Amino acid sequence: MTELSALSSVPAGSRDGVLRFYFGPMDCGKSTLALQMNYNHGRQGRRGLVLTKHDRSGGPRVTSRIGLGSEAIEVEDRLDLVTLVLTRGPIDYVICDEACFYTVEQIEQLADLADEHGIDVYAFGLASDFRSQMFPAAQRLFELADEISRLQVEVLCWCGRPGRLNARVVEGKLVRTGEQIVIGDTGDDPVRYQVLCRRHYRTGDLGTG
Numbered sequence: 001m002t003e004l005s006a007l008s009s010v011p012a013g014s015r016d017g018v019l020r021f022y023f024g025p026m027d028c029g030k031s032t033l034a035l036q037m038n039y040n041h042g043r044q045g046r047r048g049l050v051l052t053k054h055d056r057s058g059g060p061r062v063t064s065r066i067g068l069g070s071e072a073i074e075v076e077d078r079l080d081l082v083t084l085v086l087t088r089g090p091i092d093y094v095i096c097d098e099a100c101f102y103t104v105e106q107i108e109q110l111a112d113l114a115d116e117h118g119i120d121v122y123a124f125g126l127a128s129d130f131r132s133q134m135f136p137a138a139q140r141l142f143e144l145a146d147e148i149s150r151l152q153v154e155v156l157c158w159c160g161r162p163g164r165l166n167a168r169v170v171e172g173k174l175v176r177t178g179e180q181i182v183i184g185d186t187g188d189d190p191v192r193y194q195v196l197c198r199r200h201y202r203t204g205d206l207g208t209g
Helices: 005-008 030-043 081-086 102-116 136-144 198-203
Strands: 019-023 050-053 062-064 070-072 093-096 120-124 146-148 165-170 173-175 191-195
Touching: 019 030, 019 102, 019 136, 030 062, 030 093, 030 120, 050 081, 062 173, 081 102, 081 191, 093 102, 102 120, 102 136, 120 136, 165 198
Parallel strands: 019 120, 019 146, 050 093, 093 120
Antiparallel strands: 062 070, 165 173, 165 191
16 A cells, blocks of 8 residues: 555545536626635535635635635646645545636546545636636546536626626726736736626626717
């Protein structure tokens, strides 16, 4: 038995963990649900880890726009998630906020944690970027997850229709080119994001005219 296998909370193959992906646009409550789920599991005596990447706070935290927050482990591109989890001792579950920003290899590692080590993995994130194209990590989660749930907290476009797409706004104008990942909505940052319905995303109408 390898050192990492000995550290696993459940012997490999004895039970399957679950890999679940919760997705939705900005402001639909993904981080809030992640924090609530961690709280609920912890109350039942389960031991877990909370991971995040590119949280809007700028640090290793999971934060929600309604004011909730928790310390977390920052997921860097080179971080091996299997090694991370198994070296932390017996772990029952992992909360993965902002999972859309992970690498595809790290999504495979989350599947390994569920399948080979019996650890439950709950991933939260956006499905598509500011160009309305799917994040590679989110696409892999759609392909691998045991359960996929669109969060039902209603997010509205400025016109009142359901908000579905995340628009990047720079100096008051919707942009459709640029790096896939740019953190915005942080103080004086000139980049912000706005949820729009399909119609107004396609026309670029931000409702400010």
